[in-house]
Amino acid sequence: MPILGLAPSSEPLKPAHFDIEKVIRPNILALHPYRCARDDYQKGILLDANENALGHSIPRSSNQIYPELQAALDLNLNRYPDPSHDDIKTRIAGLRSLPGKNHVFLGVGSDEVIDLVMRVCVAPAKDKILITPPTYGMYAVCAQVNDIGIVRCNLNLDGNEGEGGERGRFSVLVDEVKRAVVSDPSIKLIFLCSPGNPTGTLVSLSAIRSLLDFEPFKGIVVVDEAYIDFAGENASAVSLVKDYANVCVLQTLSKSFGLAAIRLGIAIAQPPLIQILTNTKAPYNISTPTAHLALAALEKDAIVQMHEKINTLISSRGKLLQSLSSLSALGVGAAIGGNDANFVVVPILDRETRVPDNNRSQRVYKVLAEENGIVVRYRGGEAGCAGCLRITVGSEEENKTVIEKLEHVLNIF
Template structure:
């Protein structure tokens, strides 16, 4: 175990920060008359939401086998990422690190918070090159390492031995972004929280749970880290409506499993059928709900699909001549396949210049 000291990496002003205490923080429980928060007494959504989302945390605690004090509920995973920069990184001084290609919000959040982001290229098979990382691990200004696994847009998971090596060696915070973990054959790193006090696991309700429009993410970490997150977050960051939607979903796990397994089954079928299409040159292995495919000319294929009102993601700026295809419904996937079969292969043999 490394010599991890949470107090050494939290920004001094955050350590001194006295959190805002809302009316609902000061009173816990049920009452008949609420005259404490300057709310309108009329209406159905006139009361502030639970600032600590206790009911959601209690259900997640049972589902994930994690103490509720180790759970933070965020306004999407993006809030979890942004708060990490604000809690641990001094603007204009500290650094963060990630591996590319990966999720673009790490770079955006770093720029917003005036934090230098080191971007280390993955190997040809999209794995972490531990040798290129080694020289950075001892940098005292390096506070955060972001690891997206399963990775976006490549779809693969990283080697467990490499991730645990980083957790042991690095004295800062390691954030493992598991937005797609529900689709994966790999186990979540939540089970390692007791072994690594510097580990934050980020998950979301936007993917397998089918609630992208609700914008709710979850962080799992040591309770001391969660305390700091709760101190820094806005007091009412998750609305009453969004909390109700999440609770309804968590109380219907059977339907969640059915829908998730349908998506996984559709992915397997789509992958097999894509292999039979001439313009598809390569399909990368995926542990997520999407496939990264290499085609002859990604720009041309993308544009021809757009003309047929089918939208994929052109990721050629990250991986040459590649489209990222989200797994849709059976009807949507069949429409995609029909469209790809009729794209002019001759015109798509031109080298991409994206």
């Protein structure tokens, strides 16, 4: 069955064992997407979408109280957004060295994309996804919402060399994942978080490539790269998209671009999967204010400033790690994971036994927040993260304050 909206291609499929039409649910392949006149025409006297032709009703006097509203009020908010946002996709394609905008899909944050990929590929109460704990919690939440089974293959929790040559704490145990998909053909998606959340560890491209080339797995490997810009050059799995139709890379403007509030997520893949996602999404999922801010963030000058801020945060990450190591005597253990993101993860130890202590860590977490105004994240319940706190790299002043407050609290317990 052809994919609606996608022109036929004579190019050979890579890898040869993958057929997207056997991965996508049949009802999704047969879906005729919602179309509106605005898909074809966006200029002129617009009387197609039953919008309010007289405009919004927010008084202009509001600008005097909230001057920041002025720019937003000038965005023709009475009109529905552009359904496709090709200009944003084109800029992302240029930034990530992709062939064109047909390799890019936009969602309301990565969470919408995660949910949508599951809905188009995984049949409820029948098929499954595979995740690699400790990992981002929304994979399991979306699976539960969609009545999808979950297979869990823990990352390398102890740092010993794993099968398949991968080594290091929180690396992917590739051979265990392969065994899981062989034993359970109902697994349609493998989710890899790179750099991981909460691990901060980059997944090697060789590990991803090994799963993509694994002939018994007929599904899609989803690589969630929310923190990829903090991991250095040549780290992204986007480089694999040109050769593999069975990879989908997720990115976002929330982290490195500093635009968490606008909720813009990105899927990067070959055109067949992008077209399926486009056919299935809500008609106007990206708002006009979000689109304008995203376009501004993707201007050349903004990209330069984004990279400058990334470099500052990476430098600050190193300084934060040094400062945390100075609290070793008070029970702050060495940071775990690869430290490839904009956060660090450290275990809080029992002061006598020097082993990770979930009870002490939880007390430190609560007292930091409730009595010292410092909010970090307790992660001690995650596999391989006993006693751990996850601390985002803040500004220079914020990092200084968190060390001072943490030292104070640790001296109490």
